[in-house]
Amino acid sequence: MSIKPKRLVNAYEERMLEFLQTCLDGTYKIHTQVSLCQFCELDSNLDIELKKFFFSSSVDALITNSDYKPCLVVDFQSSYHDYPEARERDRKKATLLALAGVPLLYSRIKEFGLLQLYSQNEEVIFNLFTGERRENAKALIQKYCGLSAFINV
Known part of the structure; x- marks a missing residue:
């Protein structure tokens, strides 16, 4: 039996991370493949299904401020996310992030x-x-990162 390292992100994720980096200034940091339980605290009143999901789920990209407080999650979507099971996982993730007050954006190659x-x-x-419309995309990311300044994290 052997074990060997593998790449942390695929080519699509790499391009998305590079794009996100161009949208942010030095006050923000991008973290990849971060478990929800690393940046959110669990409420004991949470539904049992959401609790289980909380400990087994991660996000594709977490943007934090300079104090490492969560500002924005960007979830990279593919055609895989069109399946009912994936949609249910995405719904649970969105619910948990909303409860934590962490904004969520999705990214997807449309055509x-x-x-x-x-x-x-x-x-x-x-x-x-x-x-075309790059500045609009950049403004959307910056807007959501800026929203975190108003959230009590």
């Missing part, structure tokens, strides 16, 4: 070269090749 950034309330589509 060849189009990146969709969206939340429950808004959406920006950015053309990765031409750069």
Whole structure:
């Protein structure tokens, strides 16, 4: 039996992380594959199914401020997330993050070269090749990171 290291992120995640880095200044830090229980505290009144999920789930990208307090989670979506089981996991994750007061954005490649950034309330589509609407995507990420200043973390 052998064990060997593997890459932490795939090519899509790598591109998304690089894009996120260009949207943030030095006051923010990006962390990958972070368990929910590392940056959220559990409430004892939580439903048993959510409690189980809490300890077994992670986020693709966690953005923190300079004090390492959570500002924003970005969840990278693929066609895999269209399946009912994945949608249920995404719903649970969104519920837990909402209870913790941590904003959540989703990212997804919609069509060849189009990146969709969206939340429950808004959406920006950015053309990765031409750069069209890049500033809108950057502004959306910065807006959600800025919301954390008003959240008591």
